Amino acid sequence: xxxxxxxxxxxISTHRKIEPNRWNKAGKAKGNKDDIKQLNSYLDILRxxxxxxxxxxxxxxxxxSAEIIKNEYxxxxxxxxxxxxVFEYHNQKLxxxxxxxxxxxxxxxxxxxxxxxxxxxxxxxxxxxxxxxQLDHEFVTELEYFFKIHHKCNHNTAAKYIKNLKKVxxxxxxxxxxxxxxxxxxxxxxxxxxxxxxxxxxxxLIEEKDIRIERLDVIRDAFVLACYTGYAYAEIEDLAPExxxxxxxxxxxxxxYRLKTDTRSSVPLLPQAxxxxxxxxxxxxxxxxxxVIPIPSNQKVNVYLKELATICGINKNLxxxxxxxxxxxxVTLTNGVPIESVSQMLxxxxxxxxxxxxxxxxKKVSEDMLILKNKLTNNLQRNEKKSNI
Numbered sequence: 001x002x003x004x005x006x007x008x009x010x011x012i013s014t015h016r017k018i019e020p021n022r023w024n025k026a027g028k029a030k031g032n033k034d035d036i037k038q039l040n041s042y043l044d045i046l047r048x049x050x051x052x053x054x055x056x057x058x059x060x061x062x063x064x065s066a067e068i069i070k071n072e073y074x075x076x077x078x079x080x081x082x083x084x085x086v087f088e089y090h091n092q093k094l095x096x097x098x099x100x101x102x103x104x105x106x107x108x109x110x111x112x113x114x115x116x117x118x119x120x121x122x123x124x125x126x127x128x129x130x131x132x133x134q135l136d137h138e139f140v141t142e143l144e145y146f147f148k149i150h151h152k153c154n155h156n157t158a159a160k161y162i163k164n165l166k167k168v169x170x171x172x173x174x175x176x177x178x179x180x181x182x183x184x185x186x187x188x189x190x191x192x193x194x195x196x197x198x199x200x201x202x203x204x205l206i207e208e209k210d211i212r213i214e215r216l217d218v219i220r221d222a223f224v225l226a227c228y229t230g231y232a233y234a235e236i237e238d239l240a241p242e243x244x245x246x247x248x249x250x251x252x253x254x255x256x257y258r259l260k261t262d263t264r265s266s267v268p269l270l271p272q273a274x275x276x277x278x279x280x281x282x283x284x285x286x287x288x289x290x291x292v293i294p295i296p297s298n299q300k301v302n303v304y305l306k307e308l309a310t311i312c313g314i315n316k317n318l319x320x321x322x323x324x325x326x327x328x329x330x331v332t333l334t335n336g337v338p339i340e341s342v343s344q345m346l347x348x349x350x351x352x353x354x355x356x357x358x359x360x361x362x363k364k365v366s367e368d369m370l371i372l373k374n375k376l377t378n379n380l381q382r383n384e385k386k387s388n389i
Contacts, residue, residue, distance in 0.1 A: 003066040006126050010066035014046060014075060030352030049073065063129045080228060081177045084121075084129040085092075087114050089170045103234065132172050135182040140165075144188065147197065160190045172194040184365045195357065196231065196316060197325035200334075203227060207313045215296075216311070219304040221276045222295045227256060228273040228331060230346050233301065233320045235265075239292040244269070265347035270331075328357035343349075 001012045016039060021031050029036045053072045057064045063082065067380070089191050091114060095107050120143055121127055130139075137253055140162065149156035172178040198206070211217045231254075239254070249252035252269045269277070276293065280286045285294035295301060301320050309318035316322075324346070332342045343354035 001043075001050070003050060003069050005064060005066040005069070008066045010070040014043065015187055016042065030298070035201050038290045063127055063131065065125075065127070065130075065134065067134065068131070080132060081172065082129045082131050083135065084114070084118065086177065087117065087165075087168050088133065090171055105234065109160075110164055110168075113161050115152065116161060117143070117149070117165060123150065132169075132178040135169065135178070135354065137185055138180055140182055156190050159190050162188055167281055195325045195329075196322055197329045198227070198314070198322065200330050202312075202314050202316070203326060203330060204307065205314060209309075209312050211311070216294060216308055218293065219301055220308055221279065222293050222301070223305065223308070223320060223323050225276045225293060226320065227271055227326045228270045229267050230324055230327035230332075230342075231265075231267075232324050236320075237291070237295055237298075240290050241292060243290070257267045265345060267345045325357065328354070333358055 003012065018029055018039065022036070024030050029039045050069060050073065053069050054064060057072070059066065062068075067348045076302075090236065091107065094102055094110060098104050098107050116130065121130055123146065124142060143165070144162055145157055147153040147161055148155070151158075153161070168176065168182050169181065169183060173181050203224075206220060209220070211220055220238055226232070229236075231239070235256070239256070243254050243256045244252055245255055247266070247268060249268075252274060254265075254267045254269060256265060265323050280293045283294060285290065287321050296304075298320065305318040305320060309316060328342055328346060332345070333339065339354055339358055342349045342357070346354060348354050
């Protein structure tokens with residue numbers, strides 16, 4: 001007896017035999033003899049039992065699949081935990097740790113992944129959930145295809161969603177809820193992307209532009225502050241006056257923990273950053289919120305930055321995160337700040353993360369090589385003069 005649900009099959013033995021020439025295509029034995037009638041009656045009972053199991057699963061609002069019906073028929077019942085059950089368990093635990101071990105954005109990212117996985121289950125399997133034991137390599141590869149084709153995700157976005165799912169599945173494996181890891185033979189890597197940043201001339205254009213629209217002036221100042229501190233939107237928005245302290249050198253520093261990585265970030269304040277901070281010391285909204293600078297939501301900020309780019313004549317897709325890239329490249333590495341110091345100020349846990357920025361500073365490499373070229377040329381000329389003497 002073969003059960004098929006949404007293209008997936010499961011076979012069950014009826015423990016009966018019959019000669020092939022006495023069997024018809026309708027799944028019945030041919031003839032009117034008593035043994036034939038008894039066999040057909042038995043098969044009808046089995047068939048009805050399968051339909052009853054299916055109806056009962058639907059009535060209980062449970063997952064319906066060929067394998068589950070087979071297990072119910074064989075008396076094995078429910079097969080452990082489901083994917084959505086474990087995903088929601090994971091997200092709830094993560095939510096409870098927001099502000100301690102995780103940033104709110106991390107929880108939001110996993111919630112978004114969960115919604116996408118639910119959408120995939122409805123699209124591919126016409127169900128709201130699936131048992132962990134049903135996860136396999138095919139499931140993961142089909143999910144990648146779903147992200148790229150139906151959600152129009154680029155490679156790296158799809159990879160990040162699948163990485164989130166992998167963490168949830170690893171949780172199930174570690175808790176012995178799943179014996180076999182469906183990701184065992186699956187590989188997807190983040191592709192290196194070009195990190196856009198502002199050249200010094202472009203940064204100066206933004207800094208020096210006379211802006212008389214208050215909302216754009218605030219956004220410009222917040223962006224400049226980020227360019228000279230390396231902070232992302234979340235850190236700038238969260239920055240409070242008490243985060244600014246005098247350092248071991250007697251100068252002003254920002255000392256705080258990065259929300260994303262929970263690593264301590266200490267950044268000496270450059271004059272451009274201090275100028276912004278001083279400007280908003282008595283700002284009513286900044287005082288009310290106990291913030292260094294009052295800025296709207298990240299979404300609004302990025303919309304206003306597009307307007308700012310147009311006003312300043314900058315032909316780049318200006319986003320707030322570009323300020324962090326600008327700090328790493330134009331402000332620090334290009335000006336000879338050691339990569340170890342830049343890594344510490346950016347709050348990176350691994351210097352390899354910072355090295356991504358070092359790769360794009362071709363201008364600095366060119367300048368360094370020019371210095372070396374001049375030095376070697378001078379040495380060569382001195383040696384030629386000695387030889388002539």
